Amino acid sequence: MKFQCSSCGLRLESLHFKLPGLVNDRLASLCDICRQRGLDPAASPNPVVKLFAANLLYAFVGKDGEASGDFSLPDLKIRRSYEALMQDYDGNVLARQQLPRADFNQAVIKAEDDPSFFLPGKLPFAEKLQALGLSVDFQLNEVDYIDRERIRAKYKYRCQYCGRRGRSVDHKDPVSVSHDNSLDNLILSCSECNRIKSNMPYDLFVKLNEELQPLNKKLVKYENALGPLEKEFQDRRNMLAAKVHLKGVVNDPELAAIRKENKRLRDAIDSLESDYDAVRRLREDHFKLGWKLYLAQQDKEII
Ligand SMILES: [Zn+2]
């Protein structure tokens, strides 16, 4: 849910318009950046925020009337670049942990007031922070090489979630939440489980994964079957190439027969691979849905 600030004109998530109240939160006509500048939300109208506040039983901090549409950031391109920046910050746990919102807002205010300053929306977040004179350590989850090898050996190079081969040393609790690099918090996973798990809480991922044990067993079987088949196919191709080289002719009945046989093998491998991919997609969908449901239940407020 996004609102437009009636002073700067930025369209930002509703959290930027929330003011703590004695009992209930209130919704302000101005964004938190403009409020941090010292602008008084009670002196500005914002009919959209007012309407939402009334319907959602929040108090509205603002005055009645229509918004003028004159913004302190009149250039739409510039507004979009700040909106992208705020979105990057709001969505980044590491940034929010290491950089208090007030400090971040202060740097934004300084940039907004400098007419020569422009931040392209597509820049990586780390570079945007640098341009603002801020920095965040995004490498907190670095575990040194020796520890990674120890973990891999401990779990015999098997993903502890699905059982396939794995090399990703993964945090049970996402490091973005816990900052915990101790060995107890480290586990071995395959790149696929690691990617799917991402910032999901460990307990939730394990619970969803337990519901998938029969599917996981299938995945291991697919992996075990596909590896040797691929190798067999490569060997046959190499043999064919060697024979072509020896005979010095391309059109030869024996070579044609080998080609036909190789083609049959390739088709069978491709078909097995596509079955494998279908099972993998199904499994990933299960995790995605479980994560969405979890988040929807966590998020108690609709604004
Ligand atoms: Zn504003």
Ligand SMILES: [Zn+2]
């Ligand atoms: Zn796995």
